[in-house]
Amino acid sequence: MIEGLGPVSVRRLIDCLGSPKAILEADRETLMEARGVGEKLALKILVQRDSIDAFEEIDKAADAGARIITPVDDEYPEALKAIHDPPLALYIKGRLLPADVKAIGIVGSRSTSHYGLNAADRLAYQLGQTGFTVVSGLARGADTAAHNGALKSDGRTIAVLGGALDCLYPPENAELADKISKQGAVISEYCMGRQADRMTFPYRNRIISGLSMGVLLIESAVKGGSMHTMEAATEQGRTVFALPGRIDTPGARGPHLLIKNGAKLVERLDDILEEYEFLIPPSELDAPESETAARPDVPLNEQESKIVEALWQEPMDADSLARETGMKSHELSGLLLGLEMKRVIRTLPGRMVELADDLRQMK
Numbered sequence: 001m002i003e004g005l006g007p008v009s010v011r012r013l014i015d016c017l018g019s020p021k022a023i024l025e026a027d028r029e030t031l032m033e034a035r036g037v038g039e040k041l042a043l044k045i046l047v048q049r050d051s052i053d054a055f056e057e058i059d060k061a062a063d064a065g066a067r068i069i070t071p072v073d074d075e076y077p078e079a080l081k082a083i084h085d086p087p088l089a090l091y092i093k094g095r096l097l098p099a100d101v102k103a104i105g106i107v108g109s110r111s112t113s114h115y116g117l118n119a120a121d122r123l124a125y126q127l128g129q130t131g132f133t134v135v136s137g138l139a140r141g142a143d144t145a146a147h148n149g150a151l152k153s154d155g156r157t158i159a160v161l162g163g164a165l166d167c168l169y170p171p172e173n174a175e176l177a178d179k180i181s182k183q184g185a186v187i188s189e190y191c192m193g194r195q196a197d198r199m200t201f202p203y204r205n206r207i208i209s210g211l212s213m214g215v216l217l218i219e220s221a222v223k224g225g226s227m228h229t230m231e232a233a234t235e236q237g238r239t240v241f242a243l244p245g246r247i248d249t250p251g252a253r254g255p256h257l258l259i260k261n262g263a264k265l266v267e268r269l270d271d272i273l274e275e276y277e278f279l280i281p282p283s284e285l286d287a288p289e290s291e292t293a294a295r296p297d298v299p300l301n302e303q304e305s306k307i308v309e310a311l312w313q314e315p316m317d318a319d320s321l322a323r324e325t326g327m328k329s330h331e332l333s334g335l336l337l338g339l340e341m342k343r344v345i346r347t348l349p350g351r352m353v354e355l356a357d358d359l360r361q362m363k
Contacts, residue, residue: 001052001191004044007085012036024049060192064166065181066093077101083210083236087189091165093177094185100156103133104272105208105233107226108142108218109251114347116219116251118340119243120145121152123216125343126269128155133184135211137162137204138173142218142226151179158211161188162204163196205229206236214239214275216266217258219251227254230263239275241266300344303327303335308344308355315354 013023016034031042070089080086124134124146134150136143138159150157159180177186205228215233220226240263245252310324322332339345
């Protein structure tokens with residue numbers, strides 16, 4: 001809660017003074033004995049430490065349905081303790097479990113393409129079914145798709161916020177955040193009332209990668225925000241994965257740059273699983289992808305059933321499918337999007353549409 005005092009400075013102060021309590025009792029000269037703590041920071045500590053109210057902050061978190069943990073608590077993730085600048089405290093709504101050590105981060109652009117959204121949803125769903133926790137940032141686009149995919153698999157997912165728990169951004173994801181808190185955790189390192197801004201988002205990215213064994217980039221410009229997460233993953237020694245895209249798509253440039261520099265190209269779930277064979281029972285690893293990540297059983301309405309029947313013989317382009325089903329183009333587009341999110345169909349280049357793999361194998 002003291003402005004200007006971050007994890008690295010606190011660690012240096014504790015190393016020098018012996019305990020967190022000593023930081024709150026030391027005079028200016030003693031504080032300045034710590035490496036990197038100059039007069040300016042020492043004065044900030046002296047001025048602010050007596051005016052903050054930790055108990056009031058704990059009550060605010062409780063009012064928001066959250067609690068605060070620090071590195072001395074058992075629930076604090078061991079993986080985060082090992083990074084260069086672990087959060088001094090985590091505000092948690094939901095639960096962190098020991099099983100979350102087996103986690104994969106999925107990040108991407110807020111303006112991710114339909115192809116990228118589908119890939120994020122599908123891979124998160126498959127990872128959830130395989131027992132991995134999916135970590136992302138609750139942002140629009142790829143993050144939202146990743147969280148939703150994990151939730152649909154009944155697996156765990158963790159959302160790391162770029163602001164305080166009571167300043168949720170984007171606001172339209174409030175319902176999603178609530179679902180995540182019941183099937184995983186929504187976490188933040190920021191004090192109650194702190195709004196997200198251009199500084200907080202890049203800084204929180206180290207937590208996404210820090211919680212994860214590896215991080216998958218869906219789409220990003222070369223200088224996009226998601227690339228900060230990938231840089232953090234590299235610095236922290238995490239495995240870096242990237243989804244390839246079309247060469248004329250701006251969002252493919254970030255992943256392609258990573259692939260050129262040694263990131264693992266991901267086309268399907270197995271490309272991720274083979275990096276962690278020692279964590280997965282052989283029976284799961286050897287199973288066909290349609291078994292480890294099968295399409296969920298979802299009811300279809302009359303119009304959706306008509307589309308599936310039309311595609312049963314062969315893939316079609318969208319125009320032919322519209323003629324075959326007698327539907328208007330705008331009506332068909334909405335139905336196709338819904339069917340793709342349900343993993344009943346998939347779209348191909350050239351506006352072609354075909355049934356999902358597991359349905360095609362039944363033909």
